[in-house]
Amino acid sequence: MSRSLVALSLAxxxxxxCTQNRKLWxxxxxxxxxxxxxxEPNGNALALGGQTLDWVAVDPMGVNAPQSGxxxxxxxxxxxxxxxxxxxPSGPAVGSTPATVNDFLNRPVPGLAVAPSALGPTDPxxxxxxxxxGHEFRYVFPFFYTYDDTDDTVRFGPPGRPNIGGxxxxxxxxxxxxxxxxxxxxxxxxxxxxxxxxxGVDIPVDRDREADWQTDDESWGTAK
Numbered sequence: 088m089s090r091s092l093v094a095l096s097l098a099x100x101x102x103x104x105c106t107q108n109r110k111l112w113x114x115x116x117x118x119x120x121x122x123x124x125x126x127e128p129n130g131n132a133l134a135l136g137g138q139t140l141d142w143v144a145v146d147p148m149g150v151n152a153p154q155s156g157x158x159x160x161x162x163x164x165x166x167x168x169x170x171x172x173x174x175x176p177s178g179p180a181v182g183s184t185p186a187t188v189n190d191f192l193n194r195p196v197p198g199l200a201v202a203p204s205a206l207g208p209t210d211p212x213x214x215x216x217x218x219x220x221g222h223e224f225r226y227v228f229p230f231f232y233t234y235d236d237t238d239d240t241v242r243f244g245p246p247g248r249p250n251i252g253g254x255x256x257x258x259x260x261x262x263x264x265x266x267x268x269x270x271x272x273x274x275x276x277x278x279x280x281x282x283x284x285x286x287g288v289d290i291p292v293d294r295d296r297e298a299d300w301q302t303d304d305e306s307w308g309t310a311k
Contacts, residue, residue: 106222109133111164111237113219114291117277117305118209118268119174120188123164123219124280124291124310131166135199137223138237140172142206144213147247156207158183160219162199167290169308175200188307191274196308211263214248217241239293241300243278256296264302274304282310 111133115122121140125133138160145153162185164170173188178200188198207215220238227233240253243261261278269275278300280291289310292299303311 106234106236109235109237110293111138111219112239112280112291112293113217113241114169114310115277115279115306116215116217116241116243116266117275117307118266119206120268120275120277120305120307121172121206121217122279122307123170123172125164125166125168126290126293127166129165129167132163133166133235133237134163134223134225135160135170136162137235138219138221140217140219141251142215142217143249143251144207144210144215145247145249146212147214147245153249154207156205158201158205160199160221161185162197164197169196171196171198171307172201172206173198174203174206176203178202178205190307190309191269191305194308209266211265212245214244214246215242215264216249216251218251218253220253240295241278242297243300254295256298258297260297261300261302269305276302277305278302279306279311 110126112124114124140158143155159182161183183199183201186198186200187195190196218240223235225233240255242248243264245262267276282289
């Protein structure tokens with residue numbers, strides 16, 4: 088191969104390689120469940136393989152040791168869509184498995200089954216941080232490629248919350264947080280993002296601020 092052709096090939100590869108910041112957000116955190124949302128057009132999709140959910144829980148008083156966990160995600164999420172991670176007795180020992188989970192009205196919602204306790208404790212006396220992030224290679228036909236980058240963080244609970252990385256501006260409003268599961272005809276309590284309706288459709292707000300969040304009844308698979 089001639090030197091000029093090699094140089095041209097390297098130049099093409101350099102131009103073809105890029106990074107796309109994908110808008111994958113944590114949109115709701117409850118008891119034994121956590122919801123992700125992809126804030127992109129409906130025609131888009133994001134492969135979740137290569138994305139990771141990390142969490143840390145700390146005792147602000149320093150009496151008990153910190154707890155932490157990490158879950159490798161799987162499957163995919165469509166633009167404008169939600170995926171709910173849920174603890175399941177038959178969930179995989181590590182990682183996650185695509186599945187469906189029912190919301191309060193017993194409607195099926197796209198989900199990822201994880202092991203019991205994989206999403207950590209729910210004690211309101213602890214400080215929490217959750218972060219979803221990744222840097223995953225994606226081939227684009229015919230000879231292009233890119234990397235899908237994600238990074239989103241939420242922290243809540245009493246002061247002394249753990250720093251898990253990512254960008255998140257605190258104001259102390261998410262405390263105390265009593266996350267509860269559904270019990271018979273009573274909805275569970277969660278924290279979830281506030282919403283906006285630019286085109287008459289509710290979508291979660293994201294400005295990397297604690298002020299974007301609120302405590303509310305569960306709303307798995309929908310913005311509100």
